[in-house]
Amino acid sequence: MSRRLYKVLTLLITISVCAFFILSSISSASEQDVNGEVVVLFKRNTSFTDTLKSVKKAGVRSSRHLKLNSIRLKLIKVKPAQKDKVVERLKDDPKIIAVEPNSIVRAAWVPNDKFYALGSLNARQWNLTRINIAGAWDITRGAGTIVAVLDTGLAKNLKDLNYSKVMKGYDFVKRDRDPADDDGHGSHVTSIIAASTNNSIGIAGVSPDVKILPVKVLDNKGEGTEIELMEGLIYAYEKGANVINLSLDLETSSRALKVILDDIYRDGVVVVGASGNLSKGRVSYPARYRSVIGVGATTYSNTRANYSNYGKMLDVSAPGGDTTQNLNGDSSVDGILGASIGGGSGYFFFDGTSSATPHVSGVAALLYSQGVRGASQIKRAITSSATDLGSPGFDSFYGNGLLNANSALRRPKSSLSVRVSKTRVKYRQRVKVSGKLAPPRKATIYIQAYDAKRERWRTVAKTASKTNGDYAKIVKPAFNTYFRANWNGAGSTLGQQSNEKLVKVKTxxxxxxxxxxxxxxxxxxxxxxxxxxxxxxxxxxxxxxxxxxxxxxxxxxxxxxxxxxxxxxxxxxxxxxxxxxxxxxxxxxxxxxxxxxxx
Structure with a gap:
């Protein structure tokens, strides 16, 4: 009897333990994904009608349809009991590339206590001194650049923001045209980028003359979904954003999200993302993708913040602060000071890679305003001019080093013009694409064309510039085509991307x-x-x-x-x-x- 009782008890304990781990894994999965929602990525150029047929064939209906260039996405709602069968049917469809859960996206900040500043606020912005911003302001303050902030929205009554430079945005959480901030995170991030400067009050923004496009993709808890993030990215791209700030992260990779970010990057839009705040040895997504500038956080002492994620995909570091320290003895914590909601003076100290990221977005906007074109060239300007920290050269704790705004804007720049001999031609008629590289030098110039059918840029020819900087190449367009020229740079001189010229073609x-x-x-x-x-x-x-x-x-x-x-x-x-x-x-x-x- 005792042996049987022992076996029964052992079996019950085993079942209980297994049940505990199963429930734990289910709970863990539900924390990372939206239950019953699936994102479907289709092959490029799949028609809208074909996407509907594929979804109908799987026995479900789509609730949202997303389109960016030739990319097609659908959000599918499925009953939990039917999810596995539906996913298998969708994966068997040759028109579908990927079927993924709709993951949770979270604001990448450390929610410590909020402190507002007393006395001289500007003296508490040690972060701007650390990135050497003053010299950069002598060159430009960001005019002519649009920065989209995908976050919890933007408050309407911040003391230190010029609302005449705030564009009409959108709320993808409540699905209306009022991206009001009900959390505070998005307002704080926006103020780091674009707070009014030289107005005798409050704080200074990194790029105070930019236009801000507020896009709400996170709710009042600082959480959103992957589909809302992708909708926000497409919206920002279509509204003409030059820089997109993502002070948020998600734990798992998404092929659909990567495809969208890669397309945006190829079209010249700079995307900056937070590395995450879990002190892990790997950068979170989407900052981990090569098409995003991944940003880690440093403290007042120019050391890695203990919460900041790190790894080989980290590009650069910027001040993220530490609200548990006061190393400069100014009676305030060493967080990042910004404007937000919550009463008091309206200024608060936050810390986190969320606070580090807008510093880099602000400098990217300054570079765009200065005339640097191409997301890869702006990324190169930021990473190659960073102040080295940690081990010499690149290392996984600091990336390429600490953001240095003055050095980035004072790096040798180039200019690249382009012109076409004809703007209207017959099919396959010869057109000369020419221009000038300055400072003049011999270099390889890549002629790129926008493929209207595939809706993406591709290199169609390459040529060499002469010692006086002139270059020319004959092309034979088959479709209406935008042409541009690209130079990758050499040595300390940044490369450049020209403007675009349209050639219209008759069949x-x-x-x-x-x-x-x-x-x-x-x-x-x-x-x-x-x-x-x-x-x-x-x-x-x-x-x-x-x-x-x-x-x-x-x-x-x-x-x-x-x-x-x-x-x-x-x-x-x-x-x-x-x-x-x-x-x-x-x-x-x-x-x-x-x-x-x-x-």
Missing amino acids: YMRLRRSRRRIRRGQKVILSGKVKPRYRRKLVAIQMKVGRRWKTITRTRLSRTSMFNKSVKLNRRKRYIFRIYMRSRYHLPSASNLVAVRVL
Whole structure:
């Protein structure tokens, strides 16, 4: 009996322990993901109709649809009991790249007590002295740059913010046009970037003349979802943001989020992200992606803050503060001072990588205002000019070192112009793309074109500049194309990306007729070809009536972009025909003319 009782007790204990770990894992998963929500990433250029078919085939409906360039995403709501089956069906669809949980996104800050400053507030902004900002302000203060802050929103009554420079934003939590801050985190971050400067009150912002685009993706607890973050990124991109600040993080990687960030980066938008506050030896997402500038936090003593995540994907460090210290003896804690909500003076000390990140976003905005173009060039300017901390050179605790605004803005810069010989051409007609690199030097210049079908930039040619800086290259565009030039830089001189020039292209359309003369009531066959290849595209067959062209019928191109259409002619006269086509990728185009005489 005792052995049986022992076995029964052992079995019960084992079941209890297993149940505990299972429930713990379920609880842990639910803390990181939104229960019953799945993000679906489709292949590029999948049509909206096809995305609906894929979702319907899996037996569910989508609640949101996201689009950035050629990227398509859907948010699916699934009952927990059906989730595994639905996910498997979706993964079997050849049009779908990834199926992922809708992860929780959190503000990357340490929620210690808030302190407001007394007396001389500017003396407590040790963080601006540490990044050497004063010299940078002699060059620019950020005018002409839009910085999007994806966070808990922006308060409407901050004392030290010029609201004439705040753009109308959006709230993706409540889904309205009022991104009001009900937490305080977003307001504090925004004030670090853009607080009014030289106004005799309050604090100074890193880039006080920028425009701010507030985008609320986190709620009053500092939490949001991955889908809301992606919606916010697309919104900021479409509103023309030059710099995007992400003082937030999530624990798990997301292929869908990475694809969006990579596209934004290729289009020249700088994204800055917080490394996280768990003191882990790996940088959190999305700061961990190469398309994001990952920022760690330092303290008043220029040492890594003990909460700051670190690792090989850390790019740079910036002041994040420590509200448990007072090393400068100014009667206030060594946090980062900013404007926020919560009563008192309206100024509070926070610490965390959330506070470090806006310093880098502010300097990125200054570089953009100075004329540096291309996200990779701005990232290089920030990382290569940083003040070395820790082990010589790059190390996992500080990245490339401590942000140095003055050094970044005083690095040797270059300028790169571009022009095109023609702005309207025929299909595959030669166009000369040329320009000048300054200071003049021999260098490799990359000619890049915007692929309208794939909706992304790609390098189509490369050429060498002469000793006087001039360069030129012949290209033959097949579609309406934006061209730009890019130089990667050399030595201490930063590279540069030119502005864009549009070349509009007419399609090549060839029309033939089967006979020159026919009798009344007979048919003539009109045939031909269109270049570049348009599959299943409708084209109009037009007949000249007086001075105007009248569409008499339409025909659909074959898979090889050819057409063949018979037309019955009943009147004795001379007919003149052409084919005509409109497309988003080309100028409205017409073919050669053919004549048919009816006897």
